[in-house]
Amino acid sequence: MKKNFLSIVTLVLVSCFGVHGETVRILSANDMHSAIEKMPQLAAIVDSLRAIDPFMLIMSAGDNRTGNPYNDLYEPVSYPMVSMMNLIGFDASALGNHEYDSNVAGLAKVISLSNFPYLAANISCPPETGIQVRPYKVFDVKGIKVGVLGITQIGENGLPDTHPDNVKGLAFQRPEEVIPQYKWLTEQCDVNVLLTHVGFEVDVELAKQYPYYDLIVSSHTHTQLEGGEIHNGVLITQNGYQLPRVTLTTLEVENGKVVSKKAENIFLNNSNRHSDAAEALLKHFKNSPEMERVVGQMLSDIKGYDALGVMMCDAWLEECNCDIAFENYGGVRYDFFPAGPITVKDILNLDPFMNNPVVMTLTGKELSDMLIACFKADRNRFPVTSGCTAVVTYSDTNKSSIKKLELFDKDGKKLNMKKKYRVVTNNYVASIADSPREDQGVRGDVTTSDLIIHWLEKKGAVDYQGRSSFTEKW
């Protein structure tokens, strides 16, 4: 149901002055993914709603971070989002799979900086991890007991969708193993909420199995619901990615039971109102000194896309322990880089797409086919490589097609078409290069720009003047 913010405020006002029993309101967000630029709008909306209903609860269903370098590269990591959520007054957050992206120590730090609890009943955190997570929290809303049970996401491997090293020392259980253990809690509360980060499809299954919950605040799949949906009597809400909207859920409670419930979307994009306090915080974080941090030195001027592309591929190759790396020509965003310091911001401008590496095991033939497929999908531009060089013979001067492709290893020998190589590219190329290959590979969790930053920090100084990875003929 699409309503503007003013009409929702009017509805909230009307319901405040015409109640039977009590009204519990929950404003929920999901998959905010570091959307710090939206937080001043969200703060203004929350201020207005809380002026009318000071007891309104605010919840995040997780994945508060990962998606914006201003938040994700900040030190301490994710502090901008946490600060904004503290300012807004979030009451609770689920643990999304991306909450684990800065490993156990990073998550412990994020939690320690948060003024609200993180809820997950299906995680065990030994004391030495320093992670403090509660399974549930009971809120007192005008005498109504609102019980909120948190559930974190786990994949088929039994771990959240992050690098396994990020969750070392933590133990996880499937939602269906733990939710029944908390049935007693639902019997003690007037309103029962599951705050989950498991995805809409799984939440529909949870609604079938546990109909004694009134509401599931859902997340993970970025599903855009029109308000909410009732499945087996349970209201499920979820609202896209990076705060296009938030959900206002209204539950009418009489004699310790929810007698009616509805959910409405509030559009942030339509709101011109901003919180001054949140705006000031945003300005502070956007001037982060991290962006100006020098990560390496360019020893001489670089001209042309080829040389910078080779540098990027060298970084991916070494950071992913691969034999060969390649990137689409269009993925290199600079054709000139002056000698001098290289900052974090420079790398984010050079590789701005928040892509991730995809590592595959390919035969020489599969690699050759993939390079040609990349050429075709990237508007007839041959990709840049590291770990091998290429001689490309086109059918004509317009480079309409590749007539012959010869690949050479780092020693100048012809690449063995039957031998298997460990190859890395980015997820964009791995998607558009639609050629036959046995191994489709695995998408990594770090960004390709992070790989370059980390590599430069180790290298210190680099010189790529005049470097190229392929020769063209026709």
Added chain:
Amino acid sequence: MTVIVNNSKIRIFSGAKVGDVVLRWAVRNRLDISEVSSLQVTDKWGHILDNAAPLRDQQIIKIINR
């Protein structure tokens, strides 16, 4: 992993997101990459999904040209 797109199977790398599958589908259907922005993706219930949404093996999605 395999994702079911408009009743056809697409094999793609593990950890692929909606946007990755849309690109693969677009190339396979000979669409220009610039046309990808006009494609809309929904789950099996018809809910809109964004390009950053995660996918799991054997998930069913629908891609339509708006």
